[in-house]
Amino acid sequence: MLQRLKQDFxxxxxxxxxxxxxxxVTPFAIYRYFDGSYLIAIVDGILVVSTSSAVAYAWYTKxxxxxxxxxxxxxxxxxxxxxxxxxxxxLFWIFPFIVFIFFLVPPLRALLLLxxxxxxxxxxxxxxxxxxxxxxxxxISFIVTSAVTSFFSYVFAYRTLLQRRLLxxxxxxxxxxxxxNRRQLDHALQFAARHLPAKQPNPAALLLLDLDxxxxxxxxxxxxxxxxxxxxxVTLLEQHTRPADQVFRFGGEEFVVLLxxxxxxxxxxxxxxxxxxxxxxxxxxxxxxxxxxxxxSLLVDENWEQWLSRADMxxxxxxxxxxxxxxxxxxxxxxxxxxxxxxxxxxxS
Ligand SMILES: Nc1nc2c(ncn2[C@@H]2O[C@H](COP(=O)(O)OP(=O)(O)OP(=O)(O)O)[C@@H](O)[C@H]2O)c(=O)[nH]1
Numbered sequence: 609m610l611q612r613l614k615q616d617f618x619x620x621x622x623x624x625x626x627x628x629x630x631x632x633v634t635p636f637a638i639y640r641y642f643d644g645s646y647l648i649a650i651v652d653g654i655l656v657v658s659t660s661s662a663v664a665y666a667w668y669t670k671x672x673x674x675x676x677x678x679x680x681x682x683x684x685x686x687x688x689x690x691x692x693x694x695x696x697x698x699l700f701w702i703f704p705f706i707v708f709i710f711f712l713v714p715p716l717r718a719l720l721l722l723x724x725x726x727x728x729x730x731x732x733x734x735x736x737x738x739x740x741x742x743x744x745x746x747x748i749s750f751i752v753t754s755a756v757t758s759f760f761s762y763v764f765a766y767r768t769l770l771q772r773r774l775l776x777x778x779x780x781x782x783x784x785x786x787x788x789n790r791r792q793l794d795h796a797l798q799f800a801a802r803h804l805p806a807k808q809p810n811p812a813a814l815l816l817l818d819l820d821x822x823x824x825x826x827x828x829x830x831x832x833x834x835x836x837x838x839x840x841x842v843t844l845l846e847q848h849t850r851p852a853d854q855v856f857r858f859g860g861e862e863f864v865v866l867l868x869x870x871x872x873x874x875x876x877x878x879x880x881x882x883x884x885x886x887x888x889x890x891x892x893x894x895x896x897x898x899x900x901x902x903x904x905s906l907l908v909d910e911n912w913e914q915w916l917s918r919a920d921m922x923x924x925x926x927x928x929x930x931x932x933x934x935x936x937x938x939x940x941x942x943x944x945x946x947x948x949x950x951x952x953x954x955x956x957s
Contacts, residue, residue: 617772618672621711625679626663628708629656648693655686676712683708684725691729696742702754706761715765722758726751782857784835785842793856793864797912804868805908812868813875813905816919817845817882819861820898820931833892834861840890841897848885849878864919872905872936879903879934887932900926904937 613620637652659679666675687705691698709718733740733747741747782789788796797814804811819841826834838861845855849865856864865882867875879901890897902922906915918937926935 626659629659651689658682680712684721688728691740706757710761710765715762719762787842787855787857801912810871811906813870815865815879816902816923817863817899822861825892875903898932900931901934
């Protein structure tokens with residue numbers, strides 16, 4: 609549970625707002641009921657029950673955005689009703705309400721909802737001049753203070769959104785090559801191993817690709833030359849795979865290409881196409897660059913670590929067999945039967 613709250617910002621915010629509403633609004637609902645303000649008590653009660661239901665819905669379905677928007681709209685309607693029922697005494701609720709809204713929906717949407725609230729209140733005031741505001745001065749003070757609070761909340765929420773997006777990108781992408789990073793790879797392999805076998809007979813294959821004698825380029829031509837090769841390699845891999853295929857930097861000069869819905873034979877053919885493309889197109893100023901590839905199709909009942917480890921063993925064999933070749937991991941030809949026959953397909957350089 610804590611793990612989900614840590615990973616899902618929207619769910620954490622929605623839960624927080626739900627808890628605050630439960631703890632802060634419930635006593636008011638009870639007080640209003642005994643005070644005889646039945647309309648306000650009902651509005652408060654609806655707010656508590658609906659917010660709690662929306663939080664439960666978000667936990668159950670993982671649809672946090674829809675639930676957040678629902679709660680935000682509910683708050684808007686609730687606030688207008690509270691202000692109408694309580695008059696000037698209810699106006700102070702606008703300030704926590706403004707902050708809540710920015711926690712629940714994206715900044716621009718929150719600003720538009722707040723504008724809608726303000727327009728609704730002014731329209732009601734047009735018809736019933738003393739229902740919400742005591743006098744014109746109070747109305748102007750309310751408009752100015754709530755507009756200033758909304759504006760600064762918007763700026764803060766927008767800045768936070770940009771920073772969160774940047775952090776998410778930094779946590780997911782390799783800074784040098786722009787490929788998805790090791791963290792993303794672990795998630796993608798876990799997901800594939802857990803969910804794809806139930807969906808299709810040939811769930812997925814991974815190609816573990818390692819540049820040959822890469823250290824030589826670094827040592828003789830410098831680290832920058834090596835960096836350029838890595839960047840070009842990722843471009844090449846991304847250009848020559850399907851949009852649905854994913855390219856990850858595993859670490860150093862090792863990369864993974866994850867192919868969904870392919871047979872072992874198709875995976876082997878993609879691996880050899882990529883190996884050939886690298887040999888034909890990638891070079892530093894002094895030497896041609898080649899790569900060795902280990903290929904493993906996901907087997908039934910195999911976890912992602914075992915899958916990756918088979919690809920790693922196949923890559924190790926490709927290196928031992930002279931490099932610039934593709935080796936199929938044990939069992940990869942029979943993903944449904946998990947048979948342990950090893951098939952190796954070396955290519956000469
Ligand atoms: N330029 C550059 N080099 C890197 C980066 N990450 C790892 N390396 C280098 O990659 C090299 C890997 O060397 P080795 O593990 O010996 O592998 P290799 O020379 O490719 O030899 P084989 O894999 O056995 O063919 C090391 O020199 C690392 O410094 C990087 O981001 N940029």
